[in-house]
Amino acid sequence: MKNIIILFSLLICLTSCQNSNEHKTPWVSIFDGETLNGWTQKGGKAKYEVRDGAIVGIDVRDTPNSFLTTDKMYEDFILELDFKADSSMNTGVQIRSNSFPYYKKGVVHGYQVEIDPSPRSWSGGIYDEQRRGWLNPLNNNPKAQKAFKQNDWNHFRIEAIGDTVKTWVNNIPASYLIDDKTASGFIGLQVHRIIGEKKEGTEIIWKNIKILTKNLSKYSRKSNLEPINTKNRLTINEEKSGWKMLWDGKTTTGWKGAKLDVFPEKGWKINDGELIVLSSGGAESAAGGDIVTEELYGDFQLKVDFKLTPGANSGIKYYVDTTINKGSGSSIGLEYQILDDAIHPDAKLGSHEGSRTVCSLYDLIQANPKKPIKKIGEWNSAHIISKDNHVEHWLNGMKVLEYNRGSEAFLKLVKESKYAKWSGFGLLEKGQILLQDHGDRVAFKNIKIKSY
Secondary structure, eight states: OHHHHHHHHHHHHHHHHHHHHHEEESSSSSSSOOHHHHHEEEEEEOEEEHHHEEEEEEESSSOOEEEEEEEEOSSEEEEEEEEOOOOTOOOOEEEEOOOOOOOOOOOOOOEEEEEOSSSSSOOOEEEEEEEEEEEOOOOTTTHHHHHHHTOOEEEEEEETTTEEEEEEEETEEEEEOOOOOOSSSSSEEOHHHOOTTOOSEEEEEEEEEEEEEEEEHHHOOOOOSOOOEOTTTTOOOHTTOOOEEEOOOSSSSEEEETTTTSSSSEEEETTTTEEEEEEEETTTSSSSSOEEEEOBBSSSEEEEEEOOOOOEEEEEEEETTTTTTTTTSSOEEEEEEOOOTTTTEEEEEOOOHHHOTSBTTTTTTTTOEEEEEEETTEEEEEEEEEEEEEEEETTTEEEEEEEEESHHHHHHHHHHHHGGGSSSTTTOSSBBEOOOOOOOOOOEEEEEEEOO
């Protein structure tokens, strides 16, 4: 009996200590409990109101997804909140999300911590709204699936620190994601659009919304889940729709030197999931030289993340024929230019004004000057689409130029450019993909391709 009393006393002490520590945690409320001050609605026209110290979202028909978003932007943080959702409602909490005029006309996009009362029960999973779809579903986490309480109050804990996002549902670990797509953005409360014949007026309620932004290592919790790392891997949607990794993130498999039968022994290195061309003083192909895919590609979509260093120059070429210009210089092909426009002199050169600036079709067509290029040292996402001779260059979700291979306008541009001396330039049915060594340090990752 004495041992039972001692054990009971210890449990009371432990609970008391935990409550005391929680009370000392310097939480900051981002909802005052009375007004929507500090919040702005984006997207659809669902109704948001304050009721009994909580934010209530009410869905309405014939409107897209709606988001009540913080006016303040957040980078690293720990967020906790309580929510109660109707069993028929799909919704979520946006984190590190954004709305840019250039991206799908301002649509809200970014990480969403799912609220899913459906039989699937993926509450606490991580979905990439209006971008890549599911990143961390809960199909392999039955404990988290069972943690959600139908028609009752539930609790989220969300940690976004560096490239890691961890979630808990009612203190049960739900997601553990490593992904560096977006480092900052607003927090948003979603009311999903009405699908099918579902009645309108369904409600989702949030309260006790609080955040930490300082000394996060002190308050961060460990998770017993295995992390899902998206670097150099296909997302669920990409895998389903036929994408393939063009670089495995670890080896040189599938690549070789443009002038070699093997991968260059110098000038390139693989480090922490990055394929890096090293600096050699800015001379084109002075060290390892360009690298190309071993396979040829016709119609395709290509995605490549790239990171520049100050003053750097490089490029992504496609429809490359390595037999042309074999004696010297870089191999010939259509080029998605990679450049530090602010410093490198090439930005002011070219057969046509601006045609050597970043994302341009090198020496032929200037990319939209309003392109959303990120700061030097940050990752950018290039996307090239070529189908039925129609080609598009995209940067960070914005289309920055398009053209038609073989058209009169294209042939005229070629005739007026440095490429005029190569007969049939840019007209190959199939060619290699090339990453350029221009003597400057540039890093690549997440290199993916979809062939048609």
